[in-house]
Amino acid sequence: MTLKERDKKHLWHPLTQHQLHPESVAIVKAEGCTLYDEDGNTYIDAIASWYTCMYGHCNPYITKKVAEQMQTLDQVVFSSLTHEPAIKLSEALIEILPNNQQKIFFSDNGSTSVEVGIKMALQYHFNRGEKRNVLIAFEDGFHGDTFGAMSVSGLSVYNGPFEDFFIEVKRIPTPNGTNHDNILAQLNAISKTNAV
Ligand SMILES: Cc1ncc(COP(=O)(O)O)c(C=O)c1O
Known part of the structure:
Protein backbone atom coordinates (compact mmCIF):
# COMPACT_ATOMS: atom_id res chain seq x y z
CA MET A 1 0.00 0.00 0.00
CA THR A 2 1.26 3.52 -0.75
CA LEU A 3 1.58 6.16 1.97
CA LYS A 4 -1.36 7.99 0.33
CA GLU A 5 -3.55 4.89 0.69
CA ARG A 6 -2.47 4.22 4.28
CA ASP A 7 -3.08 7.90 5.10
CA LYS A 8 -6.68 7.73 3.85
CA LYS A 9 -7.54 4.82 6.15
CA HIS A 10 -7.06 6.60 9.47
CA LEU A 11 -6.04 10.24 9.12
CA TRP A 12 -7.94 13.53 9.10
CA HIS A 13 -5.96 16.59 8.02
CA PRO A 14 -6.43 20.12 9.35
CA LEU A 15 -8.35 22.73 7.31
CA THR A 16 -9.26 20.04 4.76
CA GLN A 17 -12.62 18.97 3.32
CA HIS A 18 -11.84 15.34 2.61
CA GLN A 19 -14.57 14.86 0.00
CA LEU A 20 -13.07 17.69 -2.05
CA HIS A 21 -9.46 16.72 -1.37
CA PRO A 22 -9.51 12.95 -1.02
CA GLU A 23 -5.73 12.50 -1.33
CA SER A 24 -2.78 14.10 0.41
CA VAL A 25 0.64 14.39 -1.20
CA ALA A 26 2.91 11.98 0.70
CA ILE A 27 6.22 13.70 1.42
CA VAL A 28 9.14 11.41 2.21
CA LYS A 29 12.09 13.81 2.31
CA ALA A 30 12.94 17.51 2.49
CA GLU A 31 16.13 19.39 1.76
CA GLY A 32 16.67 23.13 1.45
CA CYS A 33 13.50 24.45 -0.19
CA THR A 34 12.67 21.14 -1.94
CA LEU A 35 10.12 18.52 -0.90
CA TYR A 36 10.18 14.99 -2.37
CA ASP A 37 7.07 12.81 -2.59
CA GLU A 38 6.78 9.03 -2.56
CA ASP A 39 6.48 8.90 -6.37
CA GLY A 40 9.79 10.73 -6.88
CA ASN A 41 8.22 14.13 -7.71
CA THR A 42 9.86 17.26 -6.33
CA TYR A 43 8.15 20.45 -5.12
CA ILE A 44 9.34 23.88 -4.04
CA ASP A 45 8.09 24.38 -0.47
CA ALA A 46 6.57 27.82 -0.87
CA ILE A 47 4.51 27.35 2.32
CA ALA A 48 7.72 27.31 4.32
CA SER A 49 6.25 27.10 7.80
CA TRP A 50 8.23 27.21 11.03
CA TYR A 51 11.91 28.11 10.53
CA THR A 52 12.22 26.41 7.13
CA CYS A 53 11.59 29.68 5.31
CA MET A 54 14.80 31.19 6.76
CA TYR A 55 17.09 28.19 7.10
CA GLY A 56 15.77 25.54 4.70
CA HIS A 57 14.63 22.00 5.48
CA CYS A 58 16.95 19.63 7.35
CA ASN A 59 19.47 22.37 7.93
CA PRO A 60 22.57 20.45 9.15
CA TYR A 61 23.36 22.94 11.96
CA ILE A 62 19.80 22.80 13.34
CA THR A 63 19.50 18.99 13.09
CA LYS A 64 22.89 18.57 14.82
CA LYS A 65 21.94 20.91 17.67
CA VAL A 66 18.51 19.30 18.11
CA ALA A 67 20.09 15.81 18.17
CA GLU A 68 22.65 16.91 20.78
CA GLN A 69 19.99 18.49 22.97
CA MET A 70 17.75 15.41 22.76
CA GLN A 71 20.58 13.31 24.20
CA THR A 72 21.16 15.66 27.13
CA LEU A 73 17.74 16.88 28.23
CA ASP A 74 14.79 16.02 25.98
CA GLN A 75 11.79 17.51 27.78
CA VAL A 76 10.78 18.77 31.18
CA VAL A 77 7.64 20.54 32.30
CA PHE A 78 8.23 24.30 32.56
CA SER A 79 6.09 25.06 35.61
CA SER A 80 8.50 25.47 38.53
CA LEU A 81 11.39 23.86 36.58
CA THR A 82 13.76 25.64 34.22
CA HIS A 83 16.78 24.90 32.00
CA GLU A 84 19.60 26.69 30.26
CA PRO A 85 18.34 26.46 26.62
CA ALA A 86 15.17 28.35 27.60
CA ILE A 87 17.17 30.88 29.63
CA LYS A 88 19.64 31.43 26.76
CA LEU A 89 16.82 31.90 24.25
CA SER A 90 15.03 34.39 26.50
CA GLU A 91 18.29 36.36 26.90
CA ALA A 92 18.83 36.41 23.12
CA LEU A 93 15.24 37.56 22.49
CA ILE A 94 15.41 40.31 25.13
CA GLU A 95 18.49 41.66 23.33
CA ILE A 96 16.45 42.41 20.21
CA LEU A 97 13.16 43.43 21.85
CA PRO A 98 12.27 47.05 22.71
CA ASN A 99 13.40 48.13 26.19
CA ASN A 100 9.88 48.14 27.59
CA GLN A 101 9.61 44.38 27.00
CA GLN A 102 11.59 42.45 29.59
CA LYS A 103 9.60 39.24 30.15
CA ILE A 104 9.16 36.18 27.92
CA PHE A 105 6.42 33.53 28.15
CA PHE A 106 7.03 30.53 25.88
CA SER A 107 4.15 28.77 24.19
CA ASP A 108 4.24 25.81 21.84
CA ASN A 109 2.59 26.99 18.61
C1 LIG B 1 -0.42 34.58 11.32
C2 LIG B 1 -0.65 33.26 11.95
N1 LIG B 1 -0.99 33.21 13.25
C3 LIG B 1 -1.24 32.03 13.85
C4 LIG B 1 -1.13 30.83 13.15
C5 LIG B 1 -1.44 29.53 13.86
O1 LIG B 1 -0.28 28.85 14.13
P1 LIG B 1 -0.28 27.29 14.49
O2 LIG B 1 -0.67 26.58 13.25
O3 LIG B 1 1.14 27.04 14.91
O4 LIG B 1 -1.25 27.08 15.59
C6 LIG B 1 -0.75 30.84 11.82
C7 LIG B 1 -0.64 29.57 11.08
O5 LIG B 1 -0.52 29.51 9.89
C8 LIG B 1 -0.51 32.08 11.19
O6 LIG B 1 -0.17 32.14 9.90
Whole structure:
Protein backbone atom coordinates (compact mmCIF):
# COMPACT_ATOMS: atom_id res chain seq x y z
CA MET A 1 0.00 0.00 0.00
CA THR A 2 1.26 3.52 -0.75
CA LEU A 3 1.58 6.16 1.97
CA LYS A 4 -1.36 7.99 0.33
CA GLU A 5 -3.55 4.89 0.69
CA ARG A 6 -2.47 4.22 4.28
CA ASP A 7 -3.08 7.90 5.10
CA LYS A 8 -6.68 7.73 3.85
CA LYS A 9 -7.54 4.82 6.15
CA HIS A 10 -7.06 6.60 9.47
CA LEU A 11 -6.04 10.24 9.12
CA TRP A 12 -7.94 13.53 9.10
CA HIS A 13 -5.96 16.59 8.02
CA PRO A 14 -6.43 20.12 9.35
CA LEU A 15 -8.35 22.73 7.31
CA THR A 16 -9.26 20.04 4.76
CA GLN A 17 -12.62 18.97 3.32
CA HIS A 18 -11.84 15.34 2.61
CA GLN A 19 -14.57 14.86 0.00
CA LEU A 20 -13.07 17.69 -2.05
CA HIS A 21 -9.46 16.72 -1.37
CA PRO A 22 -9.51 12.95 -1.02
CA GLU A 23 -5.73 12.50 -1.33
CA SER A 24 -2.78 14.10 0.41
CA VAL A 25 0.64 14.39 -1.20
CA ALA A 26 2.91 11.98 0.70
CA ILE A 27 6.22 13.70 1.42
CA VAL A 28 9.14 11.41 2.21
CA LYS A 29 12.09 13.81 2.31
CA ALA A 30 12.94 17.51 2.49
CA GLU A 31 16.13 19.39 1.76
CA GLY A 32 16.67 23.13 1.45
CA CYS A 33 13.50 24.45 -0.19
CA THR A 34 12.67 21.14 -1.94
CA LEU A 35 10.12 18.52 -0.90
CA TYR A 36 10.18 14.99 -2.37
CA ASP A 37 7.07 12.81 -2.59
CA GLU A 38 6.78 9.03 -2.56
CA ASP A 39 6.48 8.90 -6.37
CA GLY A 40 9.79 10.73 -6.88
CA ASN A 41 8.22 14.13 -7.71
CA THR A 42 9.86 17.26 -6.33
CA TYR A 43 8.15 20.45 -5.12
CA ILE A 44 9.34 23.88 -4.04
CA ASP A 45 8.09 24.38 -0.47
CA ALA A 46 6.57 27.82 -0.87
CA ILE A 47 4.51 27.35 2.32
CA ALA A 48 7.72 27.31 4.32
CA SER A 49 6.25 27.10 7.80
CA TRP A 50 8.23 27.21 11.03
CA TYR A 51 11.91 28.11 10.53
CA THR A 52 12.22 26.41 7.13
CA CYS A 53 11.59 29.68 5.31
CA MET A 54 14.80 31.19 6.76
CA TYR A 55 17.09 28.19 7.10
CA GLY A 56 15.77 25.54 4.70
CA HIS A 57 14.63 22.00 5.48
CA CYS A 58 16.95 19.63 7.35
CA ASN A 59 19.47 22.37 7.93
CA PRO A 60 22.57 20.45 9.15
CA TYR A 61 23.36 22.94 11.96
CA ILE A 62 19.80 22.80 13.34
CA THR A 63 19.50 18.99 13.09
CA LYS A 64 22.89 18.57 14.82
CA LYS A 65 21.94 20.91 17.67
CA VAL A 66 18.51 19.30 18.11
CA ALA A 67 20.09 15.81 18.17
CA GLU A 68 22.65 16.91 20.78
CA GLN A 69 19.99 18.49 22.97
CA MET A 70 17.75 15.41 22.76
CA GLN A 71 20.58 13.31 24.20
CA THR A 72 21.16 15.66 27.13
CA LEU A 73 17.74 16.88 28.23
CA ASP A 74 14.79 16.02 25.98
CA GLN A 75 11.79 17.51 27.78
CA VAL A 76 10.78 18.77 31.18
CA VAL A 77 7.64 20.54 32.30
CA PHE A 78 8.23 24.30 32.56
CA SER A 79 6.09 25.06 35.61
CA SER A 80 8.50 25.47 38.53
CA LEU A 81 11.39 23.86 36.58
CA THR A 82 13.76 25.64 34.22
CA HIS A 83 16.78 24.90 32.00
CA GLU A 84 19.60 26.69 30.26
CA PRO A 85 18.34 26.46 26.62
CA ALA A 86 15.17 28.35 27.60
CA ILE A 87 17.17 30.88 29.63
CA LYS A 88 19.64 31.43 26.76
CA LEU A 89 16.82 31.90 24.25
CA SER A 90 15.03 34.39 26.50
CA GLU A 91 18.29 36.36 26.90
CA ALA A 92 18.83 36.41 23.12
CA LEU A 93 15.24 37.56 22.49
CA ILE A 94 15.41 40.31 25.13
CA GLU A 95 18.49 41.66 23.33
CA ILE A 96 16.45 42.41 20.21
CA LEU A 97 13.16 43.43 21.85
CA PRO A 98 12.27 47.05 22.71
CA ASN A 99 13.40 48.13 26.19
CA ASN A 100 9.88 48.14 27.59
CA GLN A 101 9.61 44.38 27.00
CA GLN A 102 11.59 42.45 29.59
CA LYS A 103 9.60 39.24 30.15
CA ILE A 104 9.16 36.18 27.92
CA PHE A 105 6.42 33.53 28.15
CA PHE A 106 7.03 30.53 25.88
CA SER A 107 4.15 28.77 24.19
CA ASP A 108 4.24 25.81 21.84
CA ASN A 109 2.59 26.99 18.61
CA GLY A 110 0.94 29.93 16.92
CA SER A 111 -2.61 29.28 18.10
CA THR A 112 -1.74 28.71 21.73
CA SER A 113 0.49 31.80 21.75
CA VAL A 114 -2.62 33.79 20.77
CA GLU A 115 -4.55 32.06 23.58
CA VAL A 116 -1.78 33.06 25.99
CA GLY A 117 -1.93 36.68 24.80
CA ILE A 118 -5.72 36.77 25.22
CA LYS A 119 -5.54 35.17 28.68
CA MET A 120 -2.84 37.61 29.80
CA ALA A 121 -5.00 40.55 28.73
CA LEU A 122 -8.10 39.15 30.47
CA GLN A 123 -6.19 38.22 33.63
CA TYR A 124 -4.59 41.66 33.83
CA HIS A 125 -8.02 43.27 34.13
CA PHE A 126 -9.35 40.47 36.36
CA ASN A 127 -6.47 41.02 38.79
CA ARG A 128 -7.31 44.74 38.86
CA GLY A 129 -10.91 43.89 39.70
CA GLU A 130 -12.26 45.31 36.40
CA LYS A 131 -14.67 43.41 34.20
CA ARG A 132 -13.34 43.57 30.64
CA ASN A 133 -14.58 40.85 28.35
CA VAL A 134 -14.51 42.26 24.81
CA LEU A 135 -11.45 42.02 22.57
CA ILE A 136 -10.50 44.26 19.65
CA ALA A 137 -9.12 42.54 16.55
CA PHE A 138 -8.27 43.44 12.98
CA GLU A 139 -10.69 42.35 10.27
CA ASP A 140 -9.47 39.59 7.92
CA GLY A 141 -6.75 38.24 10.22
CA PHE A 142 -5.83 34.60 10.68
CA HIS A 143 -4.51 33.65 14.11
CA GLY A 144 -5.09 29.90 14.32
CA ASP A 145 -7.65 27.26 15.14
CA THR A 146 -8.10 27.26 18.90
CA PHE A 147 -11.18 29.06 20.22
CA GLY A 148 -9.53 32.31 21.26
CA ALA A 149 -7.52 32.43 18.04
CA MET A 150 -10.61 31.73 15.91
CA SER A 151 -12.50 34.43 17.82
CA VAL A 152 -9.98 37.15 16.95
CA SER A 153 -9.47 35.92 13.36
CA GLY A 154 -11.57 37.28 10.50
CA LEU A 155 -14.60 35.05 10.18
CA SER A 156 -13.81 32.28 7.73
CA VAL A 157 -15.50 29.21 6.26
CA TYR A 158 -13.63 27.10 8.80
CA ASN A 159 -15.17 28.91 11.77
CA GLY A 160 -18.90 28.62 11.01
CA PRO A 161 -19.85 25.77 13.37
CA PHE A 162 -18.00 27.34 16.30
CA GLU A 163 -19.07 31.00 16.18
CA ASP A 164 -21.64 30.58 18.97
CA PHE A 165 -18.78 29.75 21.34
CA PHE A 166 -16.48 32.67 20.45
CA ILE A 167 -15.17 35.32 22.83
CA GLU A 168 -16.84 38.67 22.09
CA VAL A 169 -14.79 40.68 19.59
CA LYS A 170 -15.11 44.12 18.01
CA ARG A 171 -13.36 44.36 14.66
CA ILE A 172 -11.45 47.28 13.24
CA PRO A 173 -10.08 47.58 9.68
CA THR A 174 -6.54 46.50 8.89
CA PRO A 175 -4.27 49.52 8.32
CA ASN A 176 -3.57 50.04 4.62
CA GLY A 177 -1.63 53.29 4.67
CA THR A 178 -4.67 55.48 4.00
CA ASN A 179 -7.19 54.59 6.72
CA HIS A 180 -5.40 55.51 9.97
CA ASP A 181 -7.89 58.26 10.88
CA ASN A 182 -10.81 55.94 10.34
CA ILE A 183 -9.24 53.20 12.49
CA LEU A 184 -8.39 55.65 15.24
CA ALA A 185 -11.94 56.98 15.28
CA GLN A 186 -13.31 53.44 15.53
CA LEU A 187 -10.85 52.56 18.32
CA ASN A 188 -11.84 55.65 20.28
CA ALA A 189 -15.52 54.91 19.84
CA ILE A 190 -15.08 51.31 21.00
CA SER A 191 -12.92 52.22 24.00
CA LYS A 192 -15.59 54.65 25.21
CA THR A 193 -17.89 51.68 25.77
CA ASN A 194 -15.49 50.66 28.60
CA ALA A 195 -16.00 46.93 28.04
CA VAL A 196 -12.74 46.46 26.15
C1 LIG B 1 -0.42 34.58 11.32
C2 LIG B 1 -0.65 33.26 11.95
N1 LIG B 1 -0.99 33.21 13.25
C3 LIG B 1 -1.24 32.03 13.85
C4 LIG B 1 -1.13 30.83 13.15
C5 LIG B 1 -1.44 29.53 13.86
O1 LIG B 1 -0.28 28.85 14.13
P1 LIG B 1 -0.28 27.29 14.49
O2 LIG B 1 -0.67 26.58 13.25
O3 LIG B 1 1.14 27.04 14.91
O4 LIG B 1 -1.25 27.08 15.59
C6 LIG B 1 -0.75 30.84 11.82
C7 LIG B 1 -0.64 29.57 11.08
O5 LIG B 1 -0.52 29.51 9.89
C8 LIG B 1 -0.51 32.08 11.19
O6 LIG B 1 -0.17 32.14 9.90
